[in-house]
Amino acid sequence: MMCKKLTLSFKLLIVFALVLGIVFPCLAVYGSDLSASAATSVASSSADWTPSYNGSYYNNINSHLTGTALRAELETLITSTHNTRVNSYDNLKSQFMKTDVDPATGQGLLWFYSGTKVSSYAGSPSNREHVWPKDGGAAFPEKTGPGCDLQHLRPTDTQLNSTRGSLSFDEIKGGSVVKENGSTSYANLCYKSGSFFYPGEGYRGATARILFYVQTRWGTQYNLEFVDSAGHCKTIGKISTLLKWHLEEPPTESEIYRNQKAYEIQGNRNPFIDHPEYATAIYCNDGNSYNNALKQVVAQYGDYGEERPDLESLAITPNTISLTAGAEQTLTVTATPSNANADVTWSSSNTAVATVNGGKVTAVSNGTAVITATSVNNPAIKATVTVNVKKAVKIELSGTPTTTQYQAGQTFNPAGITVKVTYDDNSSANFSSVNDLKQFKWVDADTNQPTLMQTTTKIKCKFGDLEQTGNWTVTVSAPPEHISGFVTSVNAVTSATTLQARFDAIKAALEAYNNLSATERNNPSAQGAYQTLQDAIADYNADVNKHNSTMESAVKTGVYAICSASLAAAAIVIILNRKFN
DSSP, X not given: OOOOSOOHHHHHHHHHHHHHHHHHHHHHTHHHHTOOSOSSOOOSOGGGOOOOOOSSTTTTXXXXXXXXXXXXXXXXXXXXXXXXXXXXXXXXXXXXXXXXSBTTTXXXXXXXXXXXXXXXXXTTTEEEEOSSOOGGGTSSOSSSGGGGOTTTOEEEEHHHHHHHTTOEEOOOSSOEEOOBTTBSOSSSOOEEETTEEEOOTTSHHHHHHHHHHHHHHHHHHHTOEEOSSOOOTTEEOOHHHHHHHHHHSOOOHHHHHHHHHXXXXXXXXXXXXXXXXXXXXXXXXXXXXXXXXXXHHHHHHOOTTOOOOOOOEEEEESSEEEEETTOEEEOEEEEESTTSOOOEEEEXXXXXXXXXXXXEEXXXXXXXXXXXXXXXXXXXXXXXXXXXXXXXEEEEEEEOOSOOEEETTOOOOXXXXXXXXXXXXXXXXXXXXXXXXXXXEEEETTTOOSSOOTTOOOEEEEETTEEEEOSSOOEEEOOOHHHHHHHHHHHHHHHOOSHHHHHHHHHHHHHHHHTSOHHHHTSHHHHHHHHHHHHHHHHHHHHHHHHHHHHHHHHHHHHHHOSOHHHHHHHHHHHHHHHHO
C-alpha cells in the first residue's frame, strides 16, 4: 500500500523547488527590465561622417580601384588576416560581452537591430543572429566559416531573431511591429512584412555594412550575391535600400568600437566601417544589373565626403490618409533638392487618435490628427499630413486577381483586387495598391488559413471583424511530392491549438524543411509555406512569452504575499500534511 505521509526531507525538497520556481523567473526578466533606448546616437547623413580609422591595415589596398577589382583586394586582406585567428560558434557568447557592450560604459549588452540594452548574454533571452541568413545551412554552414564570424554575427533577442528568420531587408510600409522579448513597446521598433525585415533606426546602416562585409569575405567561397529584390538563400536584398541605409546612417560610435574589439579577437576588420566609400566604389561598378539603381541612390543621397545642398522643402506621401482603429500606414518623406538631407522627426497633434513612429502611423480611435515631419537640420522646414480615423462598417471586393493559379503552400496575392471600405459616417475609400492591400488579411474561405491547399477555391478578405468572400475562384495544384510533405506539416502548425501541439508541429515542419534540397526550397510552394511557418513561429513565441508573463505575474504576487521563506515553507508543509495525512 502506498504511503500517504510525506517525509520531512521530501517536504523540504518541494519547498526548495517552489522557492527556486519563485526566485529564478524573477531573475530571468532582469534583462528586459533594463530595456530602454538605443545606446548610440544616429548620425544624420553621410556628409556628417568623419573618418575614424587611420591605422596601417589598408596600406596595401589600391584605393583607386573599383568594382570587383577592389573587392578582390579587400577579400584577400580580410581573409588572410582572419585565418590567423579562426573563431568558433561557442565562443561568440562570451565575445559578445567584449564587442557588443555599451561603448560609453563598457557594461551591459546591446541587442542588434534595436539597440535595447540588457544585463548580459547569459542573463537575457539572447541569440546569435546570422545577419546574412544561413537558411538552415543551405546558404553556408551554421556554426563554421560565415556561421561563426564575429564580424558577421550579432546578439539579438531570441524572439526577434526567430521572427526575422531568413527575411531580406527593405523599408516596409504597412508591416507589423516585430515583438522583442514579448513586447511591441521597446524603444527602437523593428518591422516585418512579406519577405522583408526593417531594422530599428540607427541599425540600418550597420546592417548594410555587415552584409557588404559578408559578401566580400565569404561571397566567392559560398556564392553569396546581392539582388535588388527579396532574395533567398545565397542571395539577399534589397541592395538599393541597403546602400541607401549605408549612406543615410554612417558608422556609429558603437560600430567603430565593435570593429576594433572584433579585430583584436579574430584579426580582421570590416572595411566598410573604416572606409564607407568602398561600398559605392564596389557595388556601383561591379557589372551587375543593379548598378544603375545604386548610382541613382548615390545621386539622391550623396556619397561619403560629398557635400549636400541645403534643404528647401519637405513633402509627405500620401498627403491625406484614412484608417480604421488599429490599422497602420507608413508615410514617405521626400526632400527638395532630392539629394538634400531628408532626416526628420515625427509628431502627432493628437496621440489619442493616431500615433507615429519613424513615419509609421497607427490609428488609435475615431477622430482627426495632423502628423508632422520636421527637418532635423532645419526645424523651420516641416511637412504635414492629415489622418482621419473612422470605424469601418462594411467591405466590398471588386476586380479580378492578377494571379489565380497557385501551388499548395503558397499564399494569395491580392494584386488586381480593389477593396472598398465604408465607414460609420457613410464615407468610403478604395484600396488597390500593393501597400494598401497589405492591411487586409487574405485567407482560404473554408479554413481561414493563409496557406492555400489543393481544395482551396475561394478567398476571403478579413478586415478587423469584417469579412467578404471574393466572387472569383483560384486553382491550387499539388506541389512536387517531396515538397507536399513540408506543406502538409506547415498546415498542421496553423491548425494546432495548444502550445505543446504547436511546438511539436513546428519541430516537425522544421525537420521537413531541412530535408528539402536547395532547389526544392526555391519552389514557390516551399517558399510560401516557409514564410507561413516563420509567421507561425513568431506567433508561437509571442504566445509563450505571454504565457510566461502571466505565470511570472502570478509568481510575483505570491512572492509579495509571503513575508519570508520560512513562512512559505511552514505554510506549504501544513497544506501538504492536510492533504496527505
